[in-house]
Amino acid sequence: MIILTTTLGLIFGSLAGFFGGFLDTVLSRAGDIFFSIPYILAAVVIMSVLSAYRNIFVIALAIGLFSWPSTARVLRSEVLRVKQSDYVVAATAIGLSKLRILFRHVLPNSIAPVLVITTLSLAAAITAEATLSFLGVGLPGTTQSWGNDISQAQRDLRTNPQTLIYPSIALSVTVLSFILLGEALRDALDPKARALR
Template identity: 60%
Template sequence: MQNKKYASQGHYVAPLEETPVAAIDKLDESQKARSTWADAWESMRRRPTFWISAVLIFIIAVVALFPGLFTSVAPNSNCLLANSNGSPEAGHPFGFTRQGCDVYSRVLFGTQASVTVGLLATALVTLVGIVIGSLAGFYGGFLDALVSRVGDIFFAIPTVLGAIVLMSVLPDRTPITVALVLAIFAWPQVARIMRGAVLSAKNSDYVMASIALGVSKFKILLRHVIPNAIAPVIVIATVSLGTFIVAESTLSFLGIGLPPSVMSWGNDIGQARTSVRTSPQTLLYPAAALSLTVLSFLMLGDVVRDALDPKARARR
């Protein structure tokens, strides 16, 4: 009787177009899937810090490439002892050095050497770190153990201290030489970061699928693992550029970096320390240029880190 009762009852099924299930489950195929870099750019462009640092870095790059556009005074000409430690005047807004040279002109032309060393050192460290870290993390075994032990040896030597020792015995001191010396002692940090990122990426599903399809390991490393593991390295490279500029200035300040004939902020700061009490402007302006440049790259690195690392952004 009970079954007959339920059988006599009608069943109501709502029309499909009246239910929201189809709209919820339907994928929006009109928009293309965005990559990690597209998401990072979308995040960075909304940050005022990114635009401030980008504008400052652009100005610094233009000054480094074309310093003659901003002054008509040659940095090493018209150096008169009569203007020694002179105060600012028309055409010389920053005053004069102890040798009577224009401080404003030297600050502008010194940008080239300091930024060049920072860029070269960052490029070398990033390239070496990516190659060594990728091979060690992906292939493992004896290569990984060897790279780790060699990296530990270099980690035990402070970068600036190692550069001081090595630069003191080198006869030729050029921006390329300084960049190479800094890269020799700074590559393990990037290599270790890249190794860890590769270890995480090589166990991903797309890597396993590529192996199942018979793709060679080296092609998998180049096409899939490195592009998906390089984000942390880009962050550390952005921050390291400012660090290498400071390292070059430190070496030049100590007299074992770039020779005095090469204009750099470190050389100018080192030469100004003897007259800082009577003429503080000779130290103030190159130090301010150095600080502003380093701050710009640190600000950019902070924004890039937040954009490429959602966990870091969530912690803020």
């Protein structure tokens, strides 16, 4: 799901930011349309329609198809900043093709914020999968999922509370770990932001 989210975000964000003009307008409006749809709600609808095919690939597709606009927006703004750099102007002046400039110079220098947002997106995707499974539209009850565990533990809450506590703690610690990893990556990749704190 993160692979799909990052891939779509990289493609749409880099093309929109680098080429600009009509392509930027079309891709940005497409991103706005997807951004306006809450991806949990969209995933609930998709998983309800495809209830006969509930597996990890379908749930990854349902979440990934609607969560890419934030990655695309971050990358687009970074590409807009980087493409004004002197080395991009020099590459244009010596006659390199636009695609070569994009993949050789602009994209590698714009990727740092995408790495940060990817770790944060991973935490959100784990939460989304657990939410869908808890609601009964995610992974089947036979598949291991913290959402399924939490949902099944509701019945035994008064007599056996640890069946709810352990998966809840595991989910919280995992999500918090990816959020902290994103913060650490941001500090490592952007020392100026660290100095301002």
